[in-house]
Amino acid sequence: MSADTVRFSEERLAEIAELVKRYPGPQSALMPVLYMAQEDFGYISMDAQKMIAEVLGLRLMQVREVVTFYTMFKEQPTGKYLLEVCTNAGCMLNGAYELADHMCGTLGIRMGETTPDGLFTIAEVECAGACGGAPVVQVNNIYHEKATPASMDALITQVRADGGVE
């Protein structure tokens, strides 16, 4: 993506103008705007960061340090389906590592990697705040609680059969 193709739509810009009014200062709108960029462009490239700095009247550095501080902002494209396996205490005590290993096996990749077809990325994450439903796997931010090797295999098979069409 080049600098001129990374542009927010007019609707987005209008949305941002409204958003900024909700805060005492425009910098507060940075995180919500980064989410918009991620939604619109798939990830937040350097060009997107420059464009955002311009839109909000910030220095590039101010945008960069936020993008890099927070784990949910992605500077690189991930697979179409981001599988985030929680392995923190509650999930670990209920088989999260075994589940993660199984999923890596099914996908044929290691933790943190993306399948060659670009469909799946698997990542280990911290407590998802849903430990009552351990083990928890987030699939593109949708929570799958009490996940099992079978339920995750079924999900992966389904996505592959659909060719990744949502």
Next chain:
Amino acid sequence: MTISSDPKQVTQICFDRINIPNQNKLSVARENGAYEFLPTVLNDFDSAKIINEVKTSGIRGRGGAGFPTGLKWSFVPRNTGKPTYLLCNADEGEPGTFKDRDIMRFDPHLLIEGMIMAGFALDVRDAYIYIRGEFLHEANVLNEAIAEAYAANLLGENILGSGYSMNLTVHRGAGAYVCGEETALIESLEGKPGRPRFKPPFPAVEGFYRCPTVVNNVETLATVPAILKFGGEWHASIGIPNNTGCKIFSVSGHVNKPGNYEVPMGTSLKTLIEDYCGGLQHGSVPKVIIPGGSSTPWLTAEHYDTPLTYDDLMKAGSFLGSGAIIVMDETADLVALTRRLAHFYAHESCGQCTPCREGTGWLERVMKRVEGGKGCAGDVTVLKDASEHMAGRTICALAEGAAAPVLSLLKHFPEDVQTRLAESSK
């Protein structure tokens, strides 16, 4: 609400309506008592009366630190010429905690009503809910509920003709545990990396954009409507003195029925685990109970009968924290668990204090080699020294929380570490 006006009959406050379907819809919530008492508060109560009721109620913050809410509110300077902000802490990142999520997804209007009442008491014009980024569904539910509340003039200008106006905005975090710390939350809401600030000044005096700011947990704010409706005295008569009201406990780990359970303060750990959570997966006595989230010191079977209160858990050597109880039976690998938590804290340290940045890194590296069978006899001393040097020397309490699992492991289960080390030397 079906909450009894007789405090002795009360078993739940925040979860009173939690099982009623579609409670997130304004019409349904209203049928069940949401916003019923709000006009009385806005028209007949004033700031001093509300703060006084909250003080009398004895409620202590449900987010982890247990600071008395009424007192916090009374610290806010008035007529400074600056706006006062109300921030709801919905970051819910402490491992083991998952209670605020249920309030937000099942009964968002309870939180919104509590925030309007708190905002009115503190003369707040703009309030925010800072919700962890992963809770996208919950943020959407809240946004829909807020839109309905605006349309019904429960938010916005001149709420219900009372002359009071308040805006409410949901703001998503983006995956940083430290942003749950109130000053980091403020930094994050200002559009910066979430690095905690030195205190003082406390947020009540100098917080969001350097203005007076109150930060309260979701559960704390969701308790406000009941306190104002039934009175501070009523709330103070639930539970036990200095530990009043009900509390939601998020129970996870090796129990048969993990989940959120709201009970009057003072219910025992054993009652909660056996009567509510269906007991342990294996055996009859837990090996470890982490009573207040992963940052709190571990308890063992010896403390199984402890009443769940701030004071009793402190006497037992730990904290009530956020009310996140992680239970482990005899099958738990405590060395592996401690290594996992060490990784968490090393990953989440914001890095601005040397003891925390370096200490969390050390703990993770050493725990990894102990777990992996590559430890040596001196590692116990290294772990001990590193964790003891972290507490009390940092800007925020994350470092102390990071040390807690390691110190607990060494204190209660030195043999588990020794066994691993003995395997290493083979």
